[in-house]
Amino acid sequence: MCLPFILYLLDQSLTSEISFDAFKGFLANPIVKIVTLVLSWAYLHHFCAGIRFLLLDTHVAVNKEGGKQTALIVLIVSLLLTLAMALKIFGVF
Template identity: 55%
Template structure:
């Protein structure tokens, strides 16, 4: 009996190996991983730029003179890029947060739905950011 067990053919197991640093350029992450990483980056971006946001808010509501100062700051091209980065960060964080809340209710956990919702998050956040960029830089 023991000989029969020993001679039984073994199933070939899949080999899982760690990815080396040199192989990172060949590795293709799924959209869900990209959205998850960008969700963390956008949250960090909003946290780091919170003093700038609060300063702009203070300048915009303190007085008429400070509002003129706010307009001067907000009209600078670098400030516009920072504001645009904040808009993208907020929109992406908001859309990805809604996606994660829906996934917490066990909806859309399969691979195909997760890919579709992650692509939707990317498209919506980038489309709204593009619209705000067009308005911010005076195309509209």
């Protein structure tokens, strides 16, 4: 749903230096940073879950207990990656 808008912003940021500065100004808003962070978490969780399902297709941890463990691993890894993204977005490093 937001992907076309994000791609539009990326396209505009690559058009010229002026549009890139406008894009940076847009992303300086704390609300936009939070929305970007939530979208990043959604993408990272989806990506990690995709890797989990690829492993399930190879019959790794197919039982109920293995499914619970891999689901927990996906949640933890996606949250850690989101934390790293949050630190970058909010300028810690």
